[in-house]
Amino acid sequence: MPAPDVQTTADIRAAMADGATAVEICSIYLARVAAENDAIHAFTHVAGEQALEDAAAVDASGQGRDAAFPLAGVPIAIKDNISTRGMPTTASSRILAGFVPPYDATVIERLRAAGAVIIGKTNCDEFAMGSTTEHSVSGPTRNPWDLSRVPGGSSGGSAAAVAARLSPIALGSDTGGSIRQPAAFCGIVGLKPTYGRVSRYGLLAFASSLDQIGPFALTVADVAVLLAAIAGPDPADATSSAEKVPSFPASLGEPVAHPTIGVPWKLLEDGVDADVSTAFTTAIDILRSQGATIVDVPLPHAVYAVPTYYVVAPAEASSNLARYDGVRFGFRAPAGPNRSDLDTMYNLTRDTGFGDEVKRRIMLGTYALSAGYYDAYYVKAQQVRTLIRRDYDTAFERVDAVAMPTTPTVAFGLGERSADPLRMYAGDVFTVSANLTGLPALSVPGGRDPSGLPVGLQFVGRAFDEATLLRLAANYERDAPCWREFPPTAALASGIPDPTR
C-alpha cells in the first residue's frame, strides 16, 4: 500500500511510480470520503464500485506510469451540474431528481480518456445559482475550516472536497464567481478559464454567455494539469474557441519576468472587510518583493458589475430553465384536485421542483425580458457590459494582470445571508466582471484572517492568457505556500501528518 498522505496529483503519480496502483489510490480517497462526508456533505453521490472499476481499468492500461497521461489514476470530483453518463446529475435540484444522463459532457469524455477516475458528484447551489451551497435540495455543504460556516458557492461541494483532501482535484462551473469564491473560502486554487476555452457541452446551462467549466486543486500546478486535460475546441459547442491551447504545465517553470500588475484601489475602498484588506496588502507586498511593479488601474465601471450581472444572468437563466417542464426528464408534480390539464402540470412541477433562489432569478429574468422593460433593463445591462470590458481592455494596455481580493469577506456563517438575496449578491462584486467580459480569472490562497480562515487572492488576465495567470500564481504560491496547512477536519481520517501541530 502507498503511504496514506497523498494530497496532490504529483504525490499520487509519485506513489504510482513507486508501485502503488490506481485502485489503492482510489481506495484511500473513498475511505476519506466515507469518514468525513457526513460532516462536510461535499458529495451528493459517491461512485464507489464504479470508481474502483475505472481505477482497475487504468491499472490494466499501464497509463498510470505513462508521462503522456498525467491524470491517469488520479481521482476527481465532479460538480453535479456536469453530465456524467450513467451517474446521477441533478444540479442539486428537485426538478432533476433521479436524472441519469445518457451521455458524458465533453470535459468528462476528455477526463476519462486521460485516465482520471471520477469518484463522485458534488453538492452545489441549485442550478449553480448562489454563493453558499445552501440552496441545494440535499442540504448545505459545510466549510472544512469551520463546519459552522459556508464553503462558498455555487461549486461549494467541489471546493470543500479538495480542501478536505477528499479528492485531489475537482471540476466546478463559474457563471459569476462560482469556482473562484468557494476556492477562496476553502483555501484552495480555482480557475475560471476564458469564455470558450473549455467546452460547455453537457454542462446544465444557467447563463450561456457567462458559464465556464474550470478546475479546482490544492496547487497551481495541479490546476494547470487539469486545465490542459479539458481545454480546447469542441464541435459540440459552437462557442468553444479554436484558439491554440498552450502547454499550461510546461509554462509554469518560467516565472513572468518583472510583471506589471494592476490593482483597482478605488474599487477596494468600500465594503472590503479589514482582515481581507490586510491579507491583500500583504499579498501585494509579496508580489512586489518578487519583482512585480504594482500600478493603479481605475476600472470605473466595475462598481456596476453586480447589478449588470443580476440583470444578464437571470435573463439568460429564465430562457435556459424553460426546458424543465416535467415532460422529458426529472420530476413531475402530481395533478391537482380537479386540475389535470397540461398547463397546471407545468406550473405545479416548476413551482414545487425549483427552490426559492431559482424561482427568484427566473422571475427577475422574465421581467427584464418582458415587453416594456427589455430596453430599460436587458439592453441597458448589455451596454454597461461593453463599458466594463472596455475598462479591462484599457487596463491591459499596460498591465499583465489585474489583482484584487476574490471576495470582500472570508467565509460567513451558515444561514447568515440566505434571507437577504441582495446582501448575498453584493459579495460577488470582485468576481462577476470576469464572466461579463469573458476574461480568465484565478483565485489562489492569499493568506489567512486572524482566526485562521482562508482569504483568496484573485488575478484576472487577458483573453486566452491563462498561462500568465498560472505563472503569476505559481510564483506567488512558492513564497506563500498556504495550501500546505490544511483544515482540522481533513486530518481526522486521512492520517496526513499535520505540519502545524
Add this chain to the structure above:
Amino acid sequence: MPTRLTPADVERIAALAHLELTASETERFTRQLGDILTYFDQLQHIDTTGVPATTNPVTSAPVMREDTPTPSLPRDEALANAPDPGGHGLFRVPKVIG
C-alpha cells in the same frame, strides 16, 4: 423607471414563467424582487449613448461545419428519464384539449 412592484405584477411574471406561486410566495417575492429592481435603478444613471450591447464575449467569427449526418440518441435512451414514457415510444403528457 417602473413604479413599485405589486403582487399582481409578480403573479403576471410568474404566469409568464410557468410558475404557480402560493400566496406566501407571492408576498415574499413581491418584496424581494421589488428590492432587487430598485437596486438595478443605478444602471440608469450611466451614460450609454452610442454604446453597443455585448450579448456574449465571443470575438471570433462563427466556425461552420459540414452538415454530415451522425448517429443521434437512441429512442429508448432518450425516453429513459421521462416521468411518463407512456409505453409507445412517446412522452405522455396530461390532456391538452378538453
